[in-house]
Ligand code: HEC
């Protein structure tokens with residue numbers, strides 16, 4: 621995040637910390653600055669600085685479990701997610717049971733509240749979520765998520781709507 625003056629190496633398998641201080645509320649873009657493999661061009665990150673009250677409210681909402689499906693379409697989307705075994709790599713707190721591989725992919729409990737998915741590659745909404753699920757490689761070469769080409773359109777739309785609803 622050049623605006624915050626922060627940069628640190630990440631070493632696989634090691635925990636590193638970086639402390640930065642924003643003087644002003646806002647969004648500060650960062651980018652992986654060390655060529656690290658096929659996905660390197662799509663490795664953006666964002667530091668969001670909020671006033672303490674707003675941050676605490678955000679944190680409390682993010683710590684909670686996933687929203688229950690509010691209608692039949694969203695319930696269908698959740699069922700498709702489980703039937704496709706997406707939970708082999710992704711946690712959705714309150715919905716999935718966890719397991720050894722459940723941290724291979726990002727936690728999706730509040731994926732709909734993120735501004736972007738796949739490290740800044742796509743803005744988050746139902747259409748981009750559907751496109752991502754159908755073919756991650758088309759958006760981010762080297763992504764370690766298999767394509768899901770077998771879903772019919774209605775199931776894919778329900779799945780994407782459910783992911784978007786996870787605010
Ligand atoms: C083999 C493990 C694996 C499986 C199975 C898998 N994913 Fe993923 N998924 C990943 C990985 C790894 C990423 C991160 C990709 C990246 O950014 O490079 C990801 C990213 C995502 C993202 C973007 C999240 C974010 O915040 O950037 C969504 C949404 C998603 N997966 C949904 C699904 C759905 C829905 C299914 C089932 C149809 C599924 N995934 C199956 C591994 C998996």
Ligand SMILES: [Cu+2]
Nearest residue numbers: 652654656660
């Ligand atoms: Cu990189």
